[in-house]
Amino acid sequence: MPMTTPGSRDRVRAEERRRRWIFAAVGVGVIAIAVVIGVLSAAETGSALSVADVAGDPTIEGEALSTAPEDPGADPEAGSPSPVVRGTDFDGREVTIGEPGGAQLVMFMASWCPACQEELPEVVDWIDAGGLPEGVEVVSVATLHDDTRPNWPPQEWFEREGFEGPVLVDDAGSSVAEAFGLRATPYWVAIDEEGMVAARVTGMLGAEQLDALVDRVQGAS
């Protein structure tokens, strides 16, 4: 067994201390390089538009619906009168929801919501494929505005995805979403031509489920 003297122990400790400083310096150096790369390469990608710039000012008449249940088959609001909402789209054109006279499928979309981002192009494809019969309209509500989240502002997203139907812009407090009992997005409310709620569904819908919603609004009318 090798003998250690106080002198050799001191040398070992000094060597350990020296190595620790080197390792610590390497660690600090790596972090410093990461910050420098961050400073040099990061780009601020935020939009100049705020929620206040985008949000609409819709008016809501009628009684608000209760929060949509998880099971759409057990919806106590089925058959209730829909709130009537008058508002505008992103360009200031008037959009109305819930008024008797025409059946509507109302889809509530949040631009930052990845499920909505997946749903919207599928809806566009479904409409383009002729899934929407005459007399039934798909109206979107751009809601839950948040300019800190990705995919802002919403109007650019709707345009990019090629949705050509009317888009009612909710206010900053998401009053329209609240009036229709939104629990999560995407959220669908089917309103028959008498202005009654035929069905409410939370989640992504495929073409078959959209066909079924159309049947509900047509069957109820």
Place this chain on the structure above:
Amino acid sequence: MIAVAQRSFAVLALVAAVIAVVVTVLLVRRRVPVWLRDEVALPLATAIAVVATGGSLLLSEVAGYVPCELCWYQRIAMYPLTVVLGVAAWHRDDRAYRVVTPLAGFGSVIAVWHIAIERNPSLGGVCDPAAPCSLRWVEEFGFLTLPTMALIAFLAITALTLAARRPS
């Protein structure tokens, strides 16, 4: 400022990924150098845990990114590692893996599920307006999201903690 922080964390995550791969190879080949085992592994694992914890707090408390449910589970796994690893590094306790590997393993499983939901939002169902787990607050270099960075941190910490074991 937040964009700079995000990019810096992403670069550090890439460095951690390289560390995880290199240390795993050394472990598999049973060729962990003594200097790595005795002097570097635990302090480096501590540093990764501290940066991951600091980064998560910065992004939620300063940037305002609201943590979703799965983020919280990953935090539950990551935050204690700063203390466990810090104490182990200070005392050169090579048994830290007994506590670290279960915590990091739990965090890794949650992170993998979180990444799956981010990549395929239909797995997560709908967007909770407050804090949906499918929302990608950060996506650096086209693939480094927050749970991806957390997964890399958990894997690097696990590899380093195992590398710190001394032969019995």
